[in-house]
Amino acid sequence: MKKYISIIEDNTIFRENIAAYIQQLDGYFLLGAYGCFETALEDFKSGNHADIVLMDIGLPGINGIDGTKIIKQQFPKTELIIVTVFEDSNMVFEALKAGACGYLTKSLGLPELNKALGDLKKGGAPMSNKIAKMVVESFQLNHQDTTLSKREKEVLTLLAKGKTYSTIAEELFVSKTTVRTHIRNIYQKLHVNSKAEAIQLANEKKMI
Numbered sequence: 001m002k003k004y005i006s007i008i009e010d011n012t013i014f015r016e017n018i019a020a021y022i023q024q025l026d027g028y029f030l031l032g033a034y035g036c037f038e039t040a041l042e043d044f045k046s047g048n049h050a051d052i053v054l055m056d057i058g059l060p061g062i063n064g065i066d067g068t069k070i071i072k073q074q075f076p077k078t079e080l081i082i083v084t085v086f087e088d089s090n091m092v093f094e095a096l097k098a099g100a101c102g103y104l105t106k107s108l109g110l111p112e113l114n115k116a117l118g119d120l121k122k123g124g125a126p127m128s129n130k131i132a133k134m135v136v137e138s139f140q141l142n143h144q145d146t147t148l149s150k151r152e153k154e155v156l157t158l159l160a161k162g163k164t165y166s167t168i169a170e171e172l173f174v175s176k177t178t179v180r181t182h183i184r185n186i187y188q189k190l191h192v193n194s195k196a197e198a199i200q201l202a203n204e205k206k207m208i
Contacts, residue, residue, distance in 0.1 A: 003121070006050035007033040008040045008067065009083070010059050014106065018054065018083075021110045028117065036060050037067040049075050052120065055100070057084040057091060065091075065098050072099030079120060083113075092131055102126035148189060148207055155182040157208045160199045 005028050009015040012035070019033045031050045034040035037059050043049075053071060057064035068080050081102035082095045092103050104116055105128050116126035148156065151172070158168045165183075169176045183195075192198045202208045 002027055002029045003052055004029050004031040004050040005052045006031045006040060007054045008037055009056045010035050025114060037062040044075060049078060051078065053078055053080045054083050055080050057082060057086050065094050068095060068098040068100050081116065081126060087130060103131050104128050105131065148186060152182050152186050153208055155179060156186055156198060156202055159195055160208060
């Protein structure tokens with residue numbers, strides 16, 4: 001049984017190259033190729049929706065991440081693969097959270113696209129090697145020990161109250177250098193670079 005594919009991509013040359021390639025593949029039928037999400041959505045609502053959507057992120061108007069959310073809400077059985085130039089980890093995770101089942105970069109060759117479609121047919125989640133490595137590294141990073149010591153929690157709590165380094169040192173009966181050391185350790189454990197980020201993350205995770 002053939003799988004129907006739609007492409008949503010504003011780069012005309014890239015869109016036409018992928019479209020031409022898909023038309024040569026056995027087991028797939030090119031249903032539509034669109035330069036923006038809004039046009040594709042109108043077509044989808046008229047009943048012309050695909051089994052698989054190849055979606056760019058940097059689209060004019062509604063972007064690919066928001067577009068993915070909309071499609072998954074209205075057509076939950078449709079599977080989406082993001083195909084984009086973006087390799088930023090935040091973009092990757094936002095797309096996956098939105099409902100994308102795969103994430104490929106535009107640097108891939110067309111045979112790799114065929115392999116990705118095959119993986120999807122088998123129930124896989126196709127990702128380029130670079131993206132897959134990024135996902136694994138981020139998973140490992142997020143699962144490192146982020147437990148703060150009792151003293152570090154005290155320092156962070158006082159920071160959240162707007163206390164200065166000098167005041168914190170006085171209240172905890174330690175030197176200002178010791179306070180700086182605690183704060184540096186807090187930043188490293190929480191993988192943040194500023195006081196504001198540390199306080200926000202600690203509040204979100206109910207550490208303080």
